[in-house]
Amino acid sequence: MTDGAPGTDGATYAWAPPEPTKRKNRSGLWIGIPAGATAVALIAASLVLIAxxxxxxxxxIGGLTAGAAAQAISNRLAETAITVDSPAGAVTVTGADLGATVDAAALADKAFADNPMWKPASWFPEGTGVQVQVNADEAATALKNRAPGTYRAPVDASIAYDAGSQAYVATPAEAGEGIDVAAVTAALQSAFDAGQSSATVTASLVPVDAPVSTDEAGAAVATLNGILDSVGFYVGEERTVPVDRATAASWLTVTPDGKGDFAISADTAAIQSAVAGLPGAVDRAPVNADVIVDTGGEVIKALAEGQTGRALGDTSGVAAAFAKQLAEGNGRYALPVTETAFDTAKTERRIDVNLSTQTTTLWQNGEVYRTYTISSGAGDHATHTGNFRIGWKTPMQDMGCVPGYDYCTKDVPWVAYFNGDEGFHGTYWHNNFGTPMSHGCINMTIPQAKELYDWAYRGTEVSVHY
Known part of the structure; x- marks a missing residue:
């Protein structure tokens, strides 16, 4: 020390320099850091790499990540070359040319799941096979381009409207010819399975089907002709305004997509010209029904059929809606209409035969319509009593005139049977009306019989009594 200080005893003391502090040896720590980091990195890598x-x-694919393994698998398949000995000479195509694919990502993921690097027991596993998928269209195109002399194009089936038959008809497809894609596919599969980057195969020429088959065209023809069979504007189930087949066909356009589908479209403007005339064909006033009924109200004769009235509603969207329906194969367009019900006029009719008074009375709606003096059956041939209905009618008939009858009367007019062989008819052989005279029938004058014949329909009730 250069400095000193007096002590309490008068002596002067000097401070001794302190001993230097020993440095800690950290070299082991620095040396250990790279080794530790490497171990950690290796452990981390083993968690994502394939064995x-x-x-x-x-x-x-050992030592690769699943992503890198998938890429390696895809690349190998794409680069695998197949030399094809064809009738036009040797041509070479790759997996990429053939549109070949495998699910490389799934294969790589499975390889890692089954054989991770961190699991030594899974190292050096047996190889895994895989099914190669080839796009037949891409393969055929590639082979056609490499060896055009081997290829004859197929002809698609087609559709056209035939004016003579007023129907759509299909022209059948014609098969073409080309190198056998299946043989080339098998060679690619074999080479890939064997881990080979190339292979050679002899492939013959085979038929090439048309993309649009005869069956597919036939199905479209059936749809189109179904439209023509039913096309029109409907009210309920009634095809109120039919559309003729040629007109409907002129509305339609059929467009093939080259793959077997035929798109149908319809001309809205052309349909609109038909829609413009709909009110005149659809609108009508109601027509009342006129019927003859029995006493129970049951109809025995419809003199006039009733018809509902109807008025067409808004047609502003009809053409477009119908065009959409036709494109979907439906030719039945339901019109928007308002209907008006009809009334029914009922006329009740019945016939009363009084054997005591020898009269026949026609009753209509509870009132006497006509009363005639008649001659009924006499003696053992008395007319049977009971309730009957008019059945068979004939304007003229011979009566008797066959074995089993003791009389024969020719050309009996205006016959209306109500009970077996008993009926009303005209009489020209006597004029003694008011007295029983017949073999069971009701004799009337010819004009009266004609009036009853026209007035009494089949099913008219007949009451015979005393």
């Missing part, structure tokens, strides 16, 4: 020796269809 050494793993392979898929000959593609070595």
């Amino acid at each position: 050494p020796g793993a392979s898929v269809a000959g593609v070595q």
Whole structure:
């Protein structure tokens, strides 16, 4: 020390320099850091890498991540070359040319799941096979482009409207010819399974089906002709305004997509011209019914059928809506109408035969319509009593005139039977009305019989009594 200080005893003391502090040896720590980090990195890598020796269809994917493995599998398949010995010479196509694919991502994920690097027991597993998928259209195109002399294009089935038959008809498809895609696909599969980057195959020429088949065109023709069979504007189930087949066909356009589907579209403007004339064809006033009924109200004769009235509603959207329906294959368009019910006029009719007074009375709506003096059956041929209905009627008939009858009367007019062989008819062989005279029938003058014949329909009630 250069400095000193007197002590209490008068002596002067000097401070000794302090001993230097020993440094801690940290070299081991610095040396250990790289080794530790490497171990951690290796452990982390083992958690995402596939085990050494793993392979898929000959593609070595050990030590790769699942993503890198998927890419390696896809690349190998795309680059695999197949040399095809064809009638036009040798041509070479790759997996990429053929549109070949595998689910590489799923294969790689499974390889890692089954054989992770962190699991030594899974190292160097057996290789995994895989099914290769080839796009037949891409393959056929590639082979056609490489060897055009081997290819003859198929002809699609087609559809056209035939004016003579007023129907759509289909022209059948014609098969083409080309290199056998199945043989080339098998060669690619075999090479890929074996882990080979190339292979050679001899492929013959085989038929090439048309993209649009005869059956597909036939199905479209059936839809189109179904439209023509039913096309029109409907009120309920009634095709109120039919559309003729040629007109409907002129509305339609059929467009093939080249893959078997035929799109149907319809011309809204052309349909609109038909819609403009609908009110005149649809609108009508109601027509009342006129019927003859029995005493129970049952109809025995309809003199006039009733018809509902109807008025067409708003047609502003009809053409567009019908065009949409036709495109969907439906030719029945339901019109918006308001209907008005009809009334029914009922006339009740019945016939009364009084054997005591020898009269026949026609009753209509509870009132006497006509009364005639008649001659009924006499003696053993007395007319039977009871309630009957008019059945068979004939303007003229011979009566008797067959074995079993003791009389024969020719050309009896205006016959209306009500009970077996008993009926009303005209009489020209006597004029003694008011007295029983017949073999059971009701004799009337010819004009009276004609009036009853026209007035009494089949089913008219007949009451015969004393």
